[in-house]
Amino acid sequence: MLSTEQLYSKFLECTGVSTDTRRITPNCLFVALKGDTFNGNTFAEQALASGARYALVDDPDVADRGVGGRCLLVSDGLLALQALARHHRQTFTFPVVGLTGSNGKTTTKELIAAVLGKNYRTYATVGNLNNHIGVPLTLLAITEQYEIAVVEMGANHQKEIELLCSIAQPTHGLITNVGKAHLEGFGGIDGVRKGKGELYDYLAQHGQTVFINSRDTTLTAMYRERLKTIRSETTFAEAIFYPGEPVHLVQESPVVVYRDTAHDQDVTTHLPGRYNFENMLAALAIGQYFGVSPAEANRAIADYNPTNNRSQVIVKGTNTILLDAYNANPSSMTAAIRQFAATPATKKVVILGDMYELGNESEAEHAALGQLIAGCHFDVVILAGQDMKHALTSLPQAYYIPDKFSLHNWLMDHPMTDTHILVKGSRGMGLESVVPFL
Numbered sequence: 062m063l064s065t066e067q068l069y070s071k072f073l074e075c076t077g078v079s080t081d082t083r084r085i086t087p088n089c090l091f092v093a094l095k096g097d098t099f100n101g102n103t104f105a106e107q108a109l110a111s112g113a114r115y116a117l118v119d120d121p122d123v124a125d126r127g128v129g130g131r132c133l134l135v136s137d138g139l140l141a142l143q144a145l146a147r148h149h150r151q152t153f154t155f156p157v158v159g160l161t162g163s164n165g166k167t168t169t170k171e172l173i174a175a176v177l178g179k180n181y182r183t184y185a186t187v188g189n190l191n192n193h194i195g196v197p198l199t200l201l202a203i204t205e206q207y208e209i210a211v212v213e214m215g216a217n218h219q220k221e222i223e224l225l226c227s228i229a230q231p232t233h234g235l236i237t238n239v240g241k242a243h244l245e246g247f248g249g250i251d252g253v254r255k256g257k258g259e260l261y262d263y264l265a266q267h268g269q270t271v272f273i274n275s276r277d278t279t280l281t282a283m284y285r286e287r288l289k290t291i292r293s294e295t296t297f298a299e300a301i302f303y304p305g306e307p308v309h310l311v312q313e314s315p316v317v318v319y320r321d322t323a324h325d326q327d328v329t330t331h332l333p334g335r336y337n338f339e340n341m342l343a344a345l346a347i348g349q350y351f352g353v354s355p356a357e358a359n360r361a362i363a364d365y366n367p368t369n370n371r372s373q374v375i376v377k378g379t380n381t382i383l384l385d386a387y388n389a390n391p392s393s394m395t396a397a398i399r400q401f402a403a404t405p406a407t408k409k410v411v412i413l414g415d416m417y418e419l420g421n422e423s424e425a426e427h428a429a430l431g432q433l434i435a436g437c438h439f440d441v442v443i444l445a446g447q448d449m450k451h452a453l454t455s456l457p458q459a460y461y462i463p464d465k466f467s468l469h470n471w472l473m474d475h476p477m478t479d480t481h482i483l484v485k486g487s488r489g490m491g492l493e494s495v496v497p498f499l
């Protein structure tokens with residue numbers, strides 16, 4: 062069995078890390094993980110044959126088969142990956158900004174990276190690689206050429222953020238918000254608050270810096286709770302409350318326009334909704350803290366244009382689609398629906414799919430969503446998925462279509478023109494597939 066130090070010296074000989082033979086790059090370190098479908102150990106030889114320099118395995122039989130001494134045996138592949146990332150992180154001397162939250166992590170991460178990228182060689186989590194596998198992979202992709210890192214941390218149960226903090230060891234941190242997401246695994250909204258609070262706990266225990274949205278009463282209360290419990294021999298995190306500068310929302314739809322009064326600038330962005338303005342404020346605060354000029358920060362935010370099914374505004378023929386189909390939960394659905402309801406347009410249609418991972422709160426949350434939609438007076442409401450039938454009680458006029466295939470057919474039979482259309486649902490619903498039919 063290799064120690065973490067021994068493993069690290071092998072890692073330094075490699076060009077990167079891959080956990081998947083479908084994505085092997087020359088001279089990478091292949092790490093065999095066990096998943097729901099496969100045992101990665103069975104792919105070790107294939108990884109080496111495809112160009113991996115070493116294969117980290119936790120099956121002694123696979124290691125015994127040798128392959129020129131290029132199989133590295135550890136007791137647990139996942140734990141070894143995490144330990145390797147933790148070790149690598151300790152070699153960084155630059156700031157690591159860690160962020161979590163129920164909603165807006167990826168968008169805020171992209172905005173922060175765009176802003177910091179104006180002054181620093183910035184590494185940011187690629188896509189959504191934010192879990193117990195993704196965070197180690199993110200850390201291990203960071204090289205000494207960078208000057209700052211932005212690491213997204215996702216969770217759907219307690220102690221996960223604690224684990225991810227032990228790997229990423231953030232010097233600075235941000236919780237975007239605490240909302241009704243992943244209620245099943247967290248055990249309700251109080252569980253979400255506790256689970257996300259593990260980031261503040263880490264920053265507090267290590268005397269690091271925390272960025273707090275002063276308008277968010279939950280986040281400020283979470284910070285104060287930790288201030289009260291801190292022991293005298295430890296230093297609590299430095300807290301940067303934002304927004305401090307006079308930046309005002311001018312328009313929230315179809316896209317956010319804000320006014321930076323201190324610098325006499327109106328900034329037109331590509332993102333819709335007040336909630337995205339909150340994400341922008343976080344990026345501006347972090348940029349200001351790290352010395353990015355307001356003009357450069359505003360330009361970075363104005364230029365950010367999502368292509369990831371999150372808050373995407375797509376003009377197609379005479380229709381304008383707000384494609385927000387990456388994920389959905391009660392908080393983000395409510396934010397998106399309220400924002401869409403406030404959008405000026407002559408005809409508005411919503412196509413909404415199930416919200417996943419709500420456990421025994423699912424039925425009530427879908428029903429509450431129905432009541433919210435009923436008060437919004439949309440021209441057409443289309444609901445898809447098994448759970449959305451609970452929203453129907455308040456929406457007798459809605460079209461209910463249980464599966465996606467039937468939804469595509471329905472849309473082909475009911476073409477729309479001159480319409481604003483909101484498309485949103487959980488990842489498993491994959492509602493971006495409706496766009497070709499609109």
Ligand SMILES: CC(=O)N[C@H]1[C@@H](OP(=O)(O)OP(=O)(O)OC[C@H]2O[C@@H](n3ccc(=O)[nH]c3=O)[C@H](O)[C@@H]2O)O[C@H](CO)[C@@H](O)[C@@H]1O[C@H](C)C(=O)N[C@@H](C)C(=O)N[C@H](CCC(=O)N[C@@H](CCC[C@@H](N)C(=O)O)C(=O)O)C(=O)O
Pocket residue numbers: 080081082083092093094095096097098099100101104188189190191192193194195196198215216217218221
């Ligand atoms: C383990 C793994 O990485 N699986 C990926 C794999 O899945 P697949 O079903 O094919 O196989 P297995 O998982 O059974 O495979 C075991 C290993 O074998 C490898 N392998 C398989 C076949 C093959 O031909 N060759 C192989 O080498 C395989 O790669 C495994 O190492 O492929 C899928 C398709 O690419 C991947 O989707 C799957 O990735 C899983 C889901 C994963 O966790 N990936 C992380 C790198 C990651 O960060 N993914 C993010 C999504 C993160 C997320 O959902 N975040 C949540 C909050 C966190 C919740 C947390 N508790 C959790 O459960 O994850 C959020 O709300 O944000 C991403 O991909 O975007």
Ligand SMILES: Nc1ncnc2c1ncn2[C@@H]1O[C@H](COP(=O)(O)OP(=O)(O)OP(=O)(O)O)[C@@H](O)[C@H]1O
Pocket residue numbers: 162163164165166167168169189215237238336337339340370371372385387388392393394396397
């Ligand atoms: N500050 C916010 N408050 C509420 N909802 C938000 C906020 N920011 C974004 N959203 C909603 O959440 C959706 C997903 O955004 P984003 O992917 O940035 O969040 P996320 O936290 O990274 O989600 P995930 O972890 O599932 O990737 C957006 O398209 C929007 O509907």
Ligand SMILES: C[C@@H](N)C(=O)N[C@H](C)C(=O)O
Pocket residue numbers: 189243387388389390416417418486487488489
């Ligand atoms: C895909 C994952 N990050 C996520 O957000 N899951 C929830 C349940 C969703 O898809 O809405």
